[in-house]
Amino acid sequence: MVCDAVKGVWKGLVPHRIEVFVWLAILGKINTRHKLASIGILPIDQDVCPLCSSCPESSDHLLLHCEVSRQLWGWWLNLWDLKWVFPKSLSEAFAQWKLIKKGKKFFVKVWAASFFIIVWTVWKERNIRIFQASSSTVKDLRDLVLLRMGWWISGWEEGFPYSPSDIQRNPWCLEWEGVSRAADPAIIKPSYIPWSPPIKNVLKWNVDASVVISNTCAAIGGVLRNHEGKFVCLFSTPIPYMEINCAEILAIHRAISISSYSSLTKSASLLLESDSSNAVMWCNNDNGGPWNMMYYLNFIRSCRKEMISIEITHKGRSSNFVADSLAKQGLRRQDEFIAWL
Ligand SMILES: [Zn+2]
Structure with a gap:
């Protein structure tokens, strides 16, 4: 089933509904305007992307190639000194994302969660633009990605010592090395x-x-x-x-x-x-x-x-x-x- 594809380190890092949403997006099964127009629910001239107003809103465009999304992905990779040849599709992006095993155990989880968080943040912004006629800047969206990261990390029970606002001020604190625990509690130093x-x-x-x-x-x-x-x-x-x-x-x-x-x-x-x-x-x-x-x-x-x-x-x-x-x-x-x- 849908969620079986999100396994191992990828499972349970973010709320379940977001896991499901991202997986549907990877499969191209979310109701973008282009999709709705192609099946006659929206007029064909209303399939345009609400973020850039210049391309048809397909799932790959909205969540990956749109200028706004592209800036968000680029910023995140740049933080960690990574270069990315932009993938053709979200499913290709996901496949590439899984290959990057950067840093310590904790950061591997941060890295996995970041894929979901970026996709979700773009999708939420898209809905706000359509349904509430308001918009955020790319800087606001970056802050939201870091804030969501902080919220969701607090559910992992890893003892990560920084607050969401610490992460916003200094995202590199995500390279935290974790707390090493001795196997026997009696010999914890x-x-x-x-x-x-x-x-x-x-x-x-x-x-x-x-x-x-x-x-x-x-x-x-x-x-x-x-x-x-x-x-x-x-x-x-x-x-x-x-x-x-x-x-x-x-x-x-x-x-x-x-x-x-x-x-x-x-x-x-x-x-x-x-x-x-x-x-x-x-x-x-x-x-x-x-x-x-x-x-x-x-x-x-x-x-x-x-x-x-x-x-x-x-x-x-x-x-x-x-x-x-x-x-x-x-x-x-x-x-x-x-x-x-
Ligand atoms: Zn766009």
Whole structure:
């Protein structure tokens, strides 16, 4: 039957009615205007696509080839650095989608769900345009895709730590690596420490570095959040290739230098968490550390003592997903990205 085609990882990721709808769409069995016109239910001159008003509304056109849909698919693939030769049909698209097994176990589910979510989001927009005579921009539709992703992930019971609005602000947090659970509950180690918010009137930086030896490239990233967990500032910055401890020092340095010139953070109390115990130790001591990083370490030391109120601490990688994904994202950037939110 219809739903038997949605098996394994593909099954149960999104609400059942959406699974069924998408499968009917793949089979070309949804009532598009072109279909209704071809069987005489609509006048033949009214078969036009409500999204672009320029082509007959077939299922493949509406959900895949229409300019609006194409932009949505293109944006999603671009987020993950993937290129796609646009398939001829939705069924071909689905077949290709299943071949992409990108990233960790959690992301494989995100990837599978995204096909359903994009198709469903386009279909809902089409209905709103026809029946409510209102329309959303492609930017609104992107946000809706991420929002739906967040809602549906919360039904998977994976312990994913981010809210739908966190996903909207930083979709790369979907590359979350999951919580590793020991087989025997008696030997669970406290290795998973989720991110915790700072107290009121304190802002917290999480910073990280990513170094890829095989490509000799490196990048750093950081996120500043308030006591409600809201993002205040993000950075994602490519840096010259260097040893990981040095890159971690640069990540701390960047967060502090950004804080030192912004009026928002200059007078605030700051916490900074890094998952590099070496970098944290060197920043907190008055000497030690790689000789070639002395310029950066001295800047951090003098800021810590004289300019801004900042406490630098070591926290495990598990509380640092957003900074980790911003650092990885920096590997693909030409220039630094900084956003105040
Ligand atoms: Zn169209």
